[in-house]
Amino acid sequence: MFNQFRNKFPLTDEKWMEYTNCFKRLEIPAKTILLEEGEVSKRLFIIEKGIIRVWFNNNGKDLTTQFFFENQSVASIESFMKKLPSPVVIETIEPSVVWWISKNDLDKILEEIKEIPELRDRFINMLFERTFDYMKHFVSFIKDFPTQRYLNLIEERPQITQRVPQHYIASYLGISTVHLSRIKSKLLQKK
Amino acid sequence: MFNQFRNKFPLTDEKWMEYTNCFKRLEIPAKTILLEEGEVSKRLFIIEKGIIRVWFNNNGKDLTTQFFFENQSVASIESFMKKLPSPVVIETIEPSVVWWISKNDLDKILEEIKEIPELRDRFINMLFERTFDYMKHFVSFIKDFPTQRYLNLIEERPQITQRVPQHYIASYLGISTVHLSRIKSKLLQKK
DNA sequence: GACAAACGATAACATTTGTTATCAAATATT
DNA sequence: AATATTTGATAACAAATGTTATCGTTTGTC
Numbered sequence: 395m396f397n398q399f400r401n402k403f404p405l406t407d408e409k410w411m412e413y414t415n416c417f418k419r420l421e422i423p424a425k426t427i428l429l430e431e432g433e434v435s436k437r438l439f440i441i442e443k444g445i446i447r448v449w450f451n452n453n454g455k456d457l458t459t460q461f462f463f464e465n466q467s468v469a470s471i472e473s474f475m476k477k478l479p480s481p482v483v484i485e486t487i488e489p490s491v492v493w494w495i496s497k498n499d500l501d502k503i504l505e506e507i508k509e510i511p512e513l514r515d516r517f518i519n520m521l522f523e524r525t526f527d528y529m530k531h532f533v534s535f536i537k538d539f540p541t542q543r544y545l546n547l548i549e550e551r552p553q554i555t556q557r558v559p560q561h562y563i564a565s566y567l568g569i570s571t572v573h574l575s576r577i578k579s580k581l582l583q584k585k
Numbered sequence: 586m587f588n589q590f591r592n593k594f595p596l597t598d599e600k601w602m603e604y605t606n607c608f609k610r611l612e613i614p615a616k617t618i619l620l621e622e623g624e625v626s627k628r629l630f631i632i633e634k635g636i637i638r639v640w641f642n643n644n645g646k647d648l649t650t651q652f653f654f655e656n657q658s659v660a661s662i663e664s665f666m667k668k669l670p671s672p673v674v675i676e677t678i679e680p681s682v683v684w685w686i687s688k689n690d691l692d693k694i695l696e697e698i699k700e701i702p703e704l705r706d707r708f709i710n711m712l713f714e715r716t717f718d719y720m721k722h723f724v725s726f727i728k729d730f731p732t733q734r735y736l737n738l739i740e741e742r743p744q745i746t747q748r749v750p751q752h753y754i755a756s757y758l759g760i761s762t763v764h765l766s767r768i769k770s771k772l773l774q775k776k
Numbered sequence: 777g778a779c780a781a782a783c784g785a786t787a788a789c790a791t792t793t794g795t796t797a798t799c800a801a802a803t804a805t806t
Numbered sequence: 807a808a809t810a811t812t813t814g815a816t817a818a819c820a821a822a823t824g825t826t827a828t829c830g831t832t833t834g835t836c
Contacts, residue, residue, distance in 0.1 A: 450724075452728050457724075457727055457728060459720075459723075459724060459727070471713075471716075472717050472720075475713065508702075511699075518709060518712065521709070521712045521713065521716065522662075522666065522712065524716055525662075525712065525715055525716045525719060526662075526663050528716060528719040528720060528723060529650075529663075529719060531723060532650075532719060532722060532723045532726065533641075533648075533650060535723065535726045535727070535759065536648055536650070536726070536756075536757075536759035537643050537648060539792085540792090540793085559812085559813065559814090560813070560814065561812095561813070561814080565727075566727075568726065568727035569793070569794085570793070570794055570795075571813090571814075571815095572793085572794070572795075572796090572814095572815085572816085573792085573793055573794070574814095575814060575815055575816075576793090576815090576816085578814095578815090579815075579816085730822085731822090731823085750782085750783065750784090751783075751784065752782090752783070752784080760823070760824085761823070761824055761825075762783090762784075762785095763784095763785085763786085763823085763824075763825080763826090764822085764823055764824070765784095766784065766785055766786075767785090767786085767823090769784095769785090770785075770786085
């Protein structure tokens with residue numbers, strides 16, 4: 395799982411082993427909840443196989459805020475970093491294989507690699523990229539009609555439209571399942 | 586302008602002077618454009634007095650994405666950091682007084698203070714807080730109806746509802762000016 | 777003070793989207 | 807294979823929101 399990233403980290407083999415050994419493997423079925431709403435997030439997950447969605451309950455309805463696929467890392471970030479109760483649920487969509495690391499272990503590693511400017515910069519960059527992603531998604535909500543947002547999704551995140559059940563996509567787009575179904579049938583008519 | 590922050594920065598008086606001298610003062614009328622769409626952002630602004638909005642043109646209509654008030658810093662961040670053409674316009678709403686620093690000067694300062702862990706951590710924290718803010722705003726768009734979003738705004742960002750013209754607020758909420766007007770009159774009826 | 781521009785409220789109507797219910801197809805479970 | 811569950815499509819109706827137009831008020835400019 396981690397060997398594919400080995401050459402990206404300027405670490406000794408010893409440190410590399412020490413760090414990667416902090417991760418534990420987990421095989422879990424579909425619809426497994428990895429973090430409950432209200433729980434303090436103490437684990438960061440990396441997906442080897444499967445799909446994870448992050449959602450919260452809004453007046454009895456699921457609202458999906460993010461999807462994650464293979465090789466992405468997942469956590470309720472604000473809860474994880476500040477030890478606050480998580481507002482969101484983390485749950486698998488498909489049967490999945492994930493690796494997790496405890497906050498304690500990760501903190502130790504981050505503290506150690508702080509002295510390596512290269513890794514530090516990459517970490518900061520990662521945060522910025524995440525910010526930019528949110529901005530784009532947010533802008534699309536005020537800018538585009540649902541139909542356009544759906545077309546954007548097909549274009550920019552084909553994994554979502556191909557692998558994720560449609561009612562999760564609807565809540566991700568901020569519309570009802572019925573309306574997404576209508577959008578799809580209208581798009582088919584035009585073709 | 587900067588003396589109020591003096592005690593927050595563990596710097597020598599010499600360094601402090603050197604850094605603050607990089608900023609230039611600017612007095613400008615309302616509706617002054619500080620950054621054009623498509624231009625590469627080379628300045629970071631700090632507001633001494635006034636209001637700035639960030640917006641972009643969408644099919645001939647203004648869409649406001651952010652408001653900034655006194656003591657906040659403003660830039661088209663992705664453009665500023667990566668030297669890309671800015672997708673947004675930065676413009677004053679009121680007659681304003683702003684200070685600006687060039688990207689060159691700021692880069693030099695950031696490079697120097699990198700060695701001060703305290704400042705470095707605060708910088709990283711700032712990035713995270715910005716990310717969390719975007720998340721909240723974004724979640725509110727899929728979670729709440731416009732009426733609730735407007736109530737949230739009154740509650741959480743009273744400066745906006747009190748000082749910003751209503752048609753800018755409408756585009757910020759992602760609704761038409763007419764609809765915001767309706768929302769306001771309905772809220773008044775209920776009282 | 778006169779005029780123009782900006783701002784905001786409101787009405788009438790069109791369009792978009794949500795809600796509820798029903799049915800069909802796909803998938804999982806036994 | 808039989809059954810239950812999940813998923814998705816569709817129709818009918820209700821509610822939310824946009825569009826266009828008009829009017830009055832405020833604000834800025836000369």
